[in-house]
Amino acid sequence: MKLYNIPASPFAARVRILLRAKGQTMEMLTPPAPAEFRQITPLGKVPALVRDDGSVLPESEVICHYLDDTLPGPKLYPVDTDARVASELIVRLADLYFAVPLSDFFTQLFTAPDDRAAMQAIIPDIARGLKYLDLHVGQDGFAAAGRFTHADCALPPMLFYAGGMLSAVAGDDLMAKRLRLAAYWQAIQQQPAVSAVLDEMRQALKKYQSKLQAGQ
Incomplete structure (x- = not known):
């Protein structure tokens, strides 16, 4: 099997964390140009899993469940x-109430970075998503169930983006107000599978920022 992957994507990162947690590796493919990629997977999004029979499976959570069922490991x-x-x-709350406004925020940031008012208008929805997660996240260093689960593959890559520019626009650290979630974030970064993938995301963002600066 092979995975169409973008290192900075939180959804692709979800799959990579699961693979590491299961002690598995997989060939990573860079998506081609959008029109060509839609010929491979009509959704045109990463991640997309190419199975051994050549069929392509989209959607990160579906891919994770499939890999958990079919690959060795915990x-x-x-x-x-x-x-x-x-x-x-936890996964449902993250996908519906946090990832959606977070995506809207970064879309606005990349398309109209000078429109701070538009970005600021999205902050309350992001804060609401963090609130919902804070109400339900585990208090033992894991997202749920008292052990490392698929929720710990999904949530950390999203929380990774909760700081930086988001905090600058909000005027404060949104996650600092959510004590359970902040404690979880500090703890889960110590998990080897998570820390390795977060490092990949950081390196990918550095390369992206370098390209932006070079183009200025």
Whole structure:
């Protein structure tokens, strides 16, 4: 199997964390130009998994569940009902209430960086997503279920983007107000699978920023 991947993408990072947590590796493919990529996967988004039969599976959470079922290594999707529901809730909250406004914020940042008012208008929705996560995130260093699960693959790459420019526009550290979530963020970065992928994301952003500066 092979994975279409962009190192800075939080959704591609989710899959890479799962692979590392399971002790697995996979060939990473850089997506071609958008029109060509849509011929490969109509959604035109990363990640996209090329399975051994040549079929292409989109959507990070679906890919993660498939890989957890088919690859060796620890199972990251809990079987116990309570544990499964707790971990699924974190992923659902992250995807619906945090990732969506976060994506809107960075789209605005990259397309109209001088329009601070438009970016500022998105901050309350991002803060709301962080609030929901803070209400439900685990207090033992893991997102849910008392152990490393698929929720710990999904949440850290999104929290990675909660600082930096976002905090500058908001005027303060949004996550610092959410004590449970802030404690989780500090703890989960110590997990080897997470720390390695976050480092990949940092390096990818540095390269992107260098390109922007070179083009100025």
